Amino acid sequence: MAKLDDIRVADDREVNRRSFLDTVLNVGYVSTAAAIAYPVTRFLIPPKSGEPATASVVAAKAASLRPNSGIVFQFGNKPAIVVRTTDGELRAYSAVCTHLECTVQFKADTSQLWCACHNGIYDLSGNVVSGPPPRSLEKFNVNVRGEPGDEDIVVSRT
């Protein structure tokens, strides 16, 4: 058996029992590590929430929203805001601030949308007035549906 250790395959490459076993073992280590790392990595990646992308949602009763006010409601898994301007017009935007994803709110004294985190201010068309936000807010469609006097405000993606 000792002779086996001395088999020469090529001029400068020698395969002996030790290097052969080392290679076999290393393949074993690497495949074991891979067999553990792969499922663990896949486990760490969160699955999709399973919720279908929300198309439209009832935000509030139309009667409950007075002029110059706004309310935040849930649109899918994110907040959105519907406001009634002083003229009585309804508008809806994503309430996710384009700066760092805080939730914006309606500021009645200036009739603006305001992000409390970094003082970003948007006008009621969703455009940035001042502060750090880089883009205007995403705009949604607003419809009013239902029996007169008991209408729902329905907000949908444009």
Place this chain on the structure above:
Amino acid sequence: MVQRVVDWVDERIDLSEVRQFIAEKGVPIHAQKVWYYLGGLTLFLLAVQIFTGILLLLYYRPSAAEAYESVQFIVSDVEFGWLIRNIHSWSANLLIAVAFAHFFSVFLLKSYRKPRELTWLTGIVLLFLMLAFGFSGYLLPWNELSFFATKVGTGIAGTVPFVGRFLLRLLRGGDEVTGATLSRFYGLHVAVLPAITTALVALHLLLVQRQGMSVPIDVEQRAKAGERLRQMPFFPNYVLRDVLAWYIALAILAALAAFYPWELGKKADQFAVVPPGIRPEWYFLAMFHTLKLLPSHILGLEGERVGVAAFALAALFLVLVPFLDGRSNRGERSPLFTALAMLGLVYLVAFTIIGHFAK
């Protein structure tokens, strides 16, 4: 590369002592050496539990309203979630089985005798901790079986004289098993028990390394009589065998997890009719069945209380074994303690089997 890192550390903190220790450490070779693997195997399974447990924490939610659903989410929606959960469940059961085997092998080989009393003490407490892990972890999926088993289990605590009521409320977080119990068990399972276990395992291992492996009394006697005790170098010879044993355990674990998924059952409902065949996990079956067999009154005392008191005394006895077994401490054979260990083993195995098949 590895060598360079070792050198770098070595230059800053002298590793020569550690290196010398590893180089000189030997493992005795004798007929009973196979039992040496059980401790390492227990440690490996504990590591698997910690690793998979941390992974499960990423998705598990400890509340009565969400616990069941979150486990359902893990096994059905998260990729390989079924694998991680099955491994955690299977490894928990194997861990307790191997820990018991380790316990009985040490008991029968009298490895607890002087100077290893502290190793035995930490080991016994660790065994109890593993049972506590099992008991608290069983409730976490919040399914019907675990809910009622926990009701019964915590109810037993309520039979303890004088402090029973207090204990029961302490365990349940109220009068009944509710979401409050789940919160407590969760905290116990992922924070309190791991913290104590980590400290005790460290101490247990330190003692084992410091004192070296114990040899059976007859081997020790032969060595004293002048016979040379054969040894195997710890590194690499013994470590290689140890790692091989872990590898085999991992393969068994993976096979069990893949082919025998752990059931989730139905969500716990306080007001549901108790399904027949409510029983605890197998490692509590012997105790469970014993309590079932006891008459309602023994010598004017409640049977349940007598049983619980007997178990408490047995646990205390186990803790004190190294201090009671004088013959072993003097290096003499100790047939009484061998008999007691065998008796305990036969009782546990028999009552587990009977409890399993009993209605």
